[in-house]
Amino acid sequence: MLWVDKYRPKTLDKVTVHDQVAQNLRKLVSEQDCPHLLFYGPSGSGKKTLILALIKQMFGAGAEKVKLENKTWKIDTGTRTLEIELAMLSSAHHVEMNPSDAGFQDRYVVQEVIKEMAKNRPIDAKGKRAFKVLVLNEVDKLSREAQHSLRRTMEKYSSSCRLILCCNSSSKVTEAVRSRCLNVRVNAPSEDQIVQVLEFIGKKENLRLPAGFAARIAAQSNRNLRRAILFFETCKVQQYPFTSNQAAPPLDWEQYVSEIATDILTEQSPKRLFAVRQKFYELLVNCIPPESILKKLLAELLRKLDADLKHEICHWAAHYEHKMRLGSKAIFHLEAFVAKFMSIYKEFLVATFG
Amino acid sequence: MGKRRQVVVLSSSSGEDDGGGRRGPRARRPRTPASAPAPVQVQAQAAGASRKKPRRESSVGRGRRRASKLAPSDSLKDEFDMLSEDFSECFNDFSMPGFIRKTKELWVDKYTPHSLAELAVHKKKIEDVKKWLEEKLKAPKTTVGGWTLVLTGQTGVGKSATVKAIADDLGADLCEWTTPVPTLWAEHVHANSGLRYISKLEEFETFVEKIRKYSMLCPTNTKSQRKLIIILIDDIPVTSGSGSFARLGKCLTGLVRSTQVPTVISLTHYHKSENNDTAMWKSEDLESLLQDAGAHKIAFNPVTTNSIKKILVRICKEESCNASEELLHQMATSSGGDIRHAIMSLQYYCLDPRRHSSALATSSNRTGSKSHDSLVPGHESYGPSSALPSPCGRDETLSLFHALGKFLHNKRETNSDVGTDLDPFPLKENLRRNSLKMDVPEKILSQAHGKVRTVADFLYENVIDFIDSEAVDDAWAVVSYLSDADCLLTASPIASYNSENIAQLIAASVAARGVLFGNAHGTPSRWHTIRSPKLWQIEQSFRSNKDHILKERFDCSRTCGFSNYSDLVTEFRPFERWIGPRNDGHRSSCLPHGVGGSPMGVADGNNSEEDDMIEDC
Numbered sequence: 012m013l014w015v016d017k018y019r020p021k022t023l024d025k026v027t028v029h030d031q032v033a034q035n036l037r038k039l040v041s042e043q044d045c046p047h048l049l050f051y052g053p054s055g056s057g058k059k060t061l062i063l064a065l066i067k068q069m070f071g072a073g074a075e076k077v078k079l080e081n082k083t084w085k086i087d088t089g090t091r092t093l094e095i096e097l098a099m100l101s102s103a104h105h106v107e108m109n110p111s112d113a114g115f116q117d118r119y120v121v122q123e124v125i126k127e128m129a130k131n132r133p134i135d136a137k138g139k140r141a142f143k144v145l146v147l148n149e150v151d152k153l154s155r156e157a158q159h160s161l162r163r164t165m166e167k168y169s170s171s172c173r174l175i176l177c178c179n180s181s182s183k184v185t186e187a188v189r190s191r192c193l194n195v196r197v198n199a200p201s202e203d204q205i206v207q208v209l210e211f212i213g214k215k216e217n218l219r220l221p222a223g224f225a226a227r228i229a230a231q232s233n234r235n236l237r238r239a240i241l242f243f244e245t246c247k248v249q250q251y252p253f254t255s256n257q258a259a260p261p262l263d264w265e266q267y268v269s270e271i272a273t274d275i276l277t278e279q280s281p282k283r284l285f286a287v288r289q290k291f292y293e294l295l296v297n298c299i300p301p302e303s304i305l306k307k308l309l310a311e312l313l314r315k316l317d318a319d320l321k322h323e324i325c326h327w328a329a330h331y332e333h334k335m336r337l338g339s340k341a342i343f344h345l346e347a348f349v350a351k352f353m354s355i356y357k358e359f360l361v362a363t364f365g
Numbered sequence: 366m367g368k369r370r371q372v373v374v375l376s377s378s379s380g381e382d383d384g385g386g387r388r389g390p391r392a393r394r395p396r397t398p399a400s401a402p403a404p405v406q407v408q409a410q411a412a413g414a415s416r417k418k419p420r421r422e423s424s425v426g427r428g429r430r431r432a433s434k435l436a437p438s439d440s441l442k443d444e445f446d447m448l449s450e451d452f453s454e455c456f457n458d459f460s461m462p463g464f465i466r467k468t469k470e471l472w473v474d475k476y477t478p479h480s481l482a483e484l485a486v487h488k489k490k491i492e493d494v495k496k497w498l499e500e501k502l503k504a505p506k507t508t509v510g511g512w513t514l515v516l517t518g519q520t521g522v523g524k525s526a527t528v529k530a531i532a533d534d535l536g537a538d539l540c541e542w543t544t545p546v547p548t549l550w551a552e553h554v555h556a557n558s559g560l561r562y563i564s565k566l567e568e569f570e571t572f573v574e575k576i577r578k579y580s581m582l583c584p585t586n587t588k589s590q591r592k593l594i595i596i597l598i599d600d601i602p603v604t605s606g607s608g609s610f611a612r613l614g615k616c617l618t619g620l621v622r623s624t625q626v627p628t629v630i631s632l633t634h635y636h637k638s639e640n641n642d643t644a645m646w647k648s649e650d651l652e653s654l655l656q657d658a659g660a661h662k663i664a665f666n667p668v669t670t671n672s673i674k675k676i677l678v679r680i681c682k683e684e685s686c687n688a689s690e691e692l693l694h695q696m697a698t699s700s701g702g703d704i705r706h707a708i709m710s711l712q713y714y715c716l717d718p719r720r721h722s723s724a725l726a727t728s729s730n731r732t733g734s735k736s737h738d739s740l741v742p743g744h745e746s747y748g749p750s751s752a753l754p755s756p757c758g759r760d761e762t763l764s765l766f767h768a769l770g771k772f773l774h775n776k777r778e779t780n781s782d783v784g785t786d787l788d789p790f791p792l793k794e795n796l797r798r799n800s801l802k803m804d805v806p807e808k809i810l811s812q813a814h815g816k817v818r819t820v821a822d823f824l825y826e827n828v829i830d831f832i833d834s835e836a837v838d839d840a841w842a843v844v845s846y847l848s849d850a851d852c853l854l855t856a857s858p859i860a861s862y863n864s865e866n867i868a869q870l871i872a873a874s875v876a877a878r879g880v881l882f883g884n885a886h887g888t889p890s891r892w893h894t895i896r897s898p899k900l901w902q903i904e905q906s907f908r909s910n911k912d913h914i915l916k917e918r919f920d921c922s923r924t925c926g927f928s929n930y931s932d933l934v935t936e937f938r939p940f941e942r943w944i945g946p947r948n949d950g951h952r953s954s955c956l957p958h959g960v961g962g963s964p965m966g967v968a969d970g971n972n973s974e975e976d977d978m979i980e981d982c
Contacts, residue, residue: 241940338851350841
């Protein structure tokens with residue numbers, strides 16, 4: 012088992028990084044009624060950990076017995092019947108799923124699932140907590156229609172089920188959904204917190220950490236706790252005992268993106284643009300999300316860029332990131348950004364060095 | 366005595382009439398007028414009248430009934446009978462002219478060639494086909510294989526006509542598949558009228574099966590009067606998808622191998638630009654398949670302009686209509702070798718020549734003026750290739766690749782000073798472009814009628830090659846326009862796949878014009894290969910990879926349930942490879958993946974034209 016999973020806090024009491032949030036959540040649940048919840052925050056900050064711990068707090072150990080099922084939903088749209096297959100994890104008390112996997116049919120899934128859950132409402136012997144919890148991941152990736160239908164069903168079936176939504180950016184969730192939920196922001200952990208966690212794991216694993224080692228990993232992880240732990244484990248696998256200046260290798264795709272950045276900075280021509288396109292293809296075919304590519308590429312470019320240009324480049328990156336969401340072929344927009352960058356950078360070089 | 370008797374008969378007959386009348390109207394109502402005269406006739410016979418024509422009989426009957434109207438109980442019913450009879454009579458009267466009017470025959474049917482001399486096809490081809498058929502008709506039935514002839518060529522070049530004429534000439538019977546009325550799937554689903562759905566393909570298969578069996582039985586005819594039979598297969602069912610195509614291919618090759626009757630299969634080659642439809646381009650595959658199975662192939666070329674003209678002149682003479690020589694010539698050229706089309710247009714023209722020639726004039730005027738006040742600055746002169754729009758020609762079509770070539774090569778006039786001074790809104794220097802040496806881009810797009818998405822993908826894939834090696838700004842302009850086009854395409858609703866959608870049209874326009882405008886410093890013309898978009902291949906493998914990853918995600922992190930897909934890809938997978946093969950180590954490595962490959966891109970035969978070279982003309 013990966014350390015990421017092994018050292019995941021299982022209950023709200025054991026949560027160390029967001030202990031304040033965890034305590035609040037515990038109070039919330041202890042008052043028997045739980046509103047709909049929306050967890051948002053950057054990836055690797057502990058949203059999922061909090062959600063799972065919360066569910067355990069609510070239902071006890073029974074919520075940990077989950078089973079995976081690939082359920083096929085038959086949805087009658089009037090003119091034809093759709094069949095949508097979607098994987099879901101479910102226990103007696105909660106169901107977890109990722110509706111955005113259904114692509115543009117996500118709106119059917121959202122409605123149908125909630126309706127079905129409302130139908131077979133669990134009956135508690137004590138008459139308490141007679142509701143199920145539905146955990147929806149990646150709500151920000153849901154289409155607008157799906158979010159609207161979510162809004163409606165949330166109200167209609169609020170007596171029988173509680174929703175826990177989880178997303179990276181709350182700005183991509185519609186206002187209507189956000190206002191119906193209790194919003195819980197989960198910050199990215201600070202580097203000190205990451206160091207603490209790493210040292211905690213090191214102690215449990217009986218590892219001896221050289222001074223500054225944890226801090227270096229924390230810095231490399233970019234305030235992403237999951238990534239930090241993964242880096243840590245990688246270092247352990249690659250070389251133990253740790254040497255004082257050991258560093259984890261960079262992620263392969265990130266390295267690839269930084270190669271692209273170097274390519275762009277060394278030559279600006281349509282031919283190079285074409286070469287870059289092939290590299291983008293390679294990343295895309297390996298399912299690296301285009302947003303991540305653009306973000307990483309921008310970070311790499313900014314590192315090596317003159318301060319005068321930074322603002323403009325950021326502007327264009329934002330512009331094409333937006334376009335990317337509007338459009339459907341990410342490569343068009345990625346390449347447009349690269350071309351724009353080349354154009355600006357070349358002009359800058361000519362102006363500076365003649 | 367006799368008189369009294371007659372009266373009795375009359376009354377009794379009216380009583381009888383009651384019995385019949387009770388049924389009569391009720392039964393008659395739903396029936397069509399054609400069945401109406403029958404009861405009338407019965408009544409008339411009952412009245413003792415002899416057999417006459419129904420209409421007169423009915424009037425006799427009516428007269429009789431008027432006489433018997435005195436009987437009070439019958440009056441209402443009689444009236445009803447009368448009305449319904451009148452109605453049916455009216456209906457007959459009404460429908461009469463329809464039968465009488467002689468429908469004017471279509472000239473295409475009227476002037477179907479009956480002898481070899483009348484055919485417009487090249488003599489040599491006719492000779493070839495005839496020789497082959499003669500040979501086969503004489504050949505002993507026992508030989509196996511080689512009984513099939515495949516005729517290929519565009520539509521309207523006289524493939525079937527040639528076979529028919531030759532069959533007449535040789536005195537052979539021509540057997541054709543009479544296609545049954547197809548049941549549409551939608552009808553089957555919605556009408557639930559108990560129609561059994563049989564796909565065209567299935568019907569065709571049973572037909573082929575039948576003729577294979579029939580050809581076995583054929584030689585049992587008495588030797589002395591062996592009937593000459595030629596089978597003509599003209600109507601090959603449309604297939605979609607490789608599965609059904611394979612079925613069709615299997616069925617046809619089976620036929621080719623086993624038939625023992627001369628069989629002619631005529632395959633229509635569609636015009637290049639129309640074969641975007643997947644169902645169409647299979648005809649070439651089919652052709653090679655049949656040839657492999659041992660069929661003899663004769664390809665028909667488009668009918669020459671001169672022979673079309675000759676035919677048209679002959680028809681003109683026989684129909685005594687005076688079409689000018691010039692017009693006939695134009696019709697012949699614009700038909701593109703399709704003689705059926707040429708005759709059709711001639712007949713259409715001859716309906717009312719006066720009105721038509723004026724239409725010709727106005728339409729040419731309109732297009733002339735349109736080029737002046739189009740939105741594009743400067744004049745977009747029509748290229749020399751586009752002829753004067755003919756009132757009855759076929760629309761000129763372009764192949765997709767031709768259109769792409771036009772956009773990519775971006776031909777412009779060289780003299781730059783045209784009309785810049787006269788322009789009331791002078792553009793900035795860097796936004797000015799010389800006028801295009803081609804039609805309006807939208808017109809080219811409509812002629813090429815490709816899907817907008819396809820056009821955009823092709824442009825994106827290839828445009829970089831055509832940009833000057835120093836002009837990064839141009840590259841940016843072009844790609845940014847394409848990115849806009851992509852946004853427009855995505856914004857248009859998914860449901861409507863037709864390219865007539867306005868958002869799609871605009872997107873196509875943005876893409877094409879963006880490419881034309883952005884590429885300001887054109888490269889000197891040279892040969893270029895138009896690649897098929899690699900993007901398609903990438904997307905395909907992306908999808909399969911994604912499915913793979915999604916399936917695997919549960920062994921990645923059991924306890925955390927669903928992890929985000931992006932986290933999975935960007936974090937878990939790369940790390941997993943370092944941390945070690947916990948599961949079985951068979952997980953394919955992430956990067957570099959075997960995307961690379963030949964610069965030619967897709968090689969799975971999805972697009973047979975990927976290697977099309979565009980000559981820089």
